[in-house]
Amino acid sequence: MAAIKTIGILTSGGDAPGMNAAIRAVTRSAIFSGFKVKGIYRGYKGLLTNEIVDFKTQNVSNIIQMGGTILKTARCQEFKSPEGRQLAYDTLRQHEIDALVVIGGDGSLSGARAFATEFNFPCIGLPGTIDNDLYGTDETIGYDTALNTIMECVDKIRDTATSHERLFFIEVMGRDAGFLALNGAIASGAEAAIIPEISTEVDQLAELIQNGFRKSKNSSIVLVAESPVTGGAMALAERVNKEYPEYDVRVSILGHLQRGGSPTARDRILASRLGSAAIDALLDDQRNVMIGISNDEIVYVPFSKAIKKDKPINRSLLDTLRRLSI
Numbered sequence: 087m088a089a090i091k092t093i094g095i096l097t098s099g100g101d102a103p104g105m106n107a108a109i110r111a112v113t114r115s116a117i118f119s120g121f122k123v124k125g126i127y128r129g130y131k132g133l134l135t136n137e138i139v140d141f142k143t144q145n146v147s148n149i150i151q152m153g154g155t156i157l158k159t160a161r162c163q164e165f166k167s168p169e170g171r172q173l174a175y176d177t178l179r180q181h182e183i184d185a186l187v188v189i190g191g192d193g194s195l196s197g198a199r200a201f202a203t204e205f206n207f208p209c210i211g212l213p214g215t216i217d218n219d220l221y222g223t224d225e226t227i228g229y230d231t232a233l234n235t236i237m238e239c240v241d242k243i244r245d246t247a248t249s250h251e252r253l254f255f256i257e258v259m260g261r262d263a264g265f266l267a268l269n270g271a272i273a274s275g276a277e278a279a280i281i282p283e284i285s286t287e288v289d290q291l292a293e294l295i296q297n298g299f300r301k302s303k304n305s306s307i308v309l310v311a312e313s314p315v316t317g318g319a320m321a322l323a324e325r326v327n328k329e330y331p332e333y334d335v336r337v338s339i340l341g342h343l344q345r346g347g348s349p350t351a352r353d354r355i356l357a358s359r360l361g362s363a364a365i366d367a368l369l370d371d372q373r374n375v376m377i378g379i380s381n382d383e384i385v386y387v388p389f390s391k392a393i394k395k396d397k398p399i400n401r402s403l404l405d406t407l408r409r410l411s412i
């Protein structure tokens with residue numbers, strides 16, 4: 087592979103707060119190191135529809151504080167086929183782009199892995215998703231902001247839950263991962279979190295009620311991770327209505343507000359460090375790795391590892407939650 091002169095950058099999959107800080111860091115570090123940068127709009131879709139513009143340092147001015155992504159994002163079915171990826175490769179060649187930085191979640195990095203392998207094309211991934219479901223990094227860009235948003239929402243719901251002495255099931259995002267639910271529950275002082283990671287091991291609802299849940303309290307808050315495995319908050323509320331009719335139950339589904347907002351300092355710093363390290367990785371001849379953070383150190387995680395479906399939760403957090411909710 088000839089020397090890299092031009093780097094393309096895109097955001098893909100669900101947007102996450104801090105993606106703009108990452109775009110800024112990649113662009114500025116690349117220019118600092120003498121590369122040209124091109125911004126690709128709408129994720130992999132932009133490679134099929136040729137939506138690519140030159141990025142200068144001014145293109146990323148005043149964006150570090152903004153939620154969403156200035157490059158827009160999309161989910162692109164065509165990129166999942168070899169024909170779609172061939173078209174994407176042709177577009178990259180046409181624009182003389184020699185390497186790609188992909189900011190996205192597990193799906194986006196799966197796409198980058200397939201593309202890098204088929205065309206021997208240098209790709210670097212940055213973990214950008216509120217779900218925190220990428221293996222090999224302690225945190226993903228957007229996770230901390232979403233966690234803070236959840237905490238603020240639960241604080242508000244608690245006021246009405248307490249006044250009416252109700253049991254609230256609050257559904258949070260995470261796709262198939264319970265990080266937001268579990269840490270959101272600890273941060274907001276909730277009674278419990280119902281998460282997919284242990285759904286097949288125990289009936290979390292029955293366990294909660296049998297453990298003397300609500301003995302000394304007049305209201306309760308349970309965070310539920312959205313997932314077919316947990317059934318979601320609605321299904322749990324229906325179960326309580328049938329099996330434990332003594333409870334006055336309400337459901338609140340937080341939805342897409344969890345993806346918005348100005349990134350926290352933690353997410354901005356994470357995105358800045360990872361974005362800058364993406365350029366170091368290319369200079370260091372690294373290929374097809376996700377840049378992660380582990381014990382406050384930058385790490386290179388091969389795509390194949392990063393997209394493993396089973397990033398484990400820290401089980402001691404479940405004990406902490408249980409202990410603090412008596």
Ligand SMILES: Nc1ncnc2c1ncn2[C@@H]1O[C@H](COP(=O)(O)OP(=O)(O)O)[C@@H](O)[C@H]1O
Nearest residue numbers: 099100161162165166190191192193194196197
């Ligand atoms: N196995 C795959 N092969 C090729 N491309 C993929 C694959 N999985 C996902 N992608 C691409 O990545 C995009 C984003 O994936 P998605 O799972 O929706 O979001 P995220 O990256 O946030 O997890 C998809 O729309 C598709 O274009």
Ligand SMILES: O=P(O)(O)OC[C@H]1O[C@](O)(COP(=O)(O)O)[C@@H](O)[C@@H]1O
Nearest residue numbers: 099100191192215216217259260261
């Ligand atoms: O934007 P959509 O299509 O409604 O997707 C919702 C999903 O996206 C997320 O917000 C983020 O997931 P990704 O980062 O994997 O795209 C999930 O938590 C949620 O399940």
Ligand SMILES: [Mg+2]
Nearest residue numbers: 191192193215
């Ligand atoms: Mg994902």
